[in-house]
Amino acid sequence: MDKSYLKERRLQLGLTMLEVAKRVGVSEATISRWESGDIDNMKRDKIALLAKALEISPLLIVGIDEDDNTKKPSSLPPLTPRDERSIKKKLESVLNDLMPDSALAYYDGDEPMSDEDKELLRISLENTMRLAKQMAKQKFTPKKFKK
Structure with missing residues (x-):
């Protein structure tokens, strides 16, 4: 070195x-x-x-x-409206799969998850999906298509 x-x-x-x-x-x-x-x-x-x-x-x-x-989020490629729709659709699908009547994911054994906790989970999932999409775009977009 x-x-x-x-x-x-x-x-x-x-x-x-x-x-x-x-x-x-x-x-x-x-x-x-x-x-x-x-x-x-x-x-x-x-x-x-x-x-x-x-x-x-x-x-x-x-x-x-x-x-x-201290990388800034702006170093990742921006999301297109198509990406936004894809994330929204996938997020709704994941959240529907987690509904109390279809799964036990919101249930911790004592009481169902509060509305505040559900909202925090939704925000966390959405941010994770956005970041994953941006990182995939950065990694898999060929150089000739990068601006």
Whole structure:
């Protein structure tokens, strides 16, 4: 794994390997090996100390881009009116299958599910169906049809 950004950041801050090593509590050689990528399995406490010393996010050190971690729903393809109708139809079908007279899904043993719980379940199912549809569109749409 390429960790050259660690060295670049250290140099940007005007720090020597010895200064960073003292702040983190490791040897200069360890800092050198981290910067060259020879050591990939850093301990969590050392990641936190190194991030503090270099004034960067610990996520960057472990190779997680903060932008990837906070993906916005807009990065998924939009749903068409046809998709909306399909989701609505499937949702109605699933909810009808869960009606108390046709199944025990709304019944937890003591008392039937409240109207509020039913509505929360409906919202959850709808959001899940929307997300699944968008993810499927993103994954299975050929590149030539993507905008």
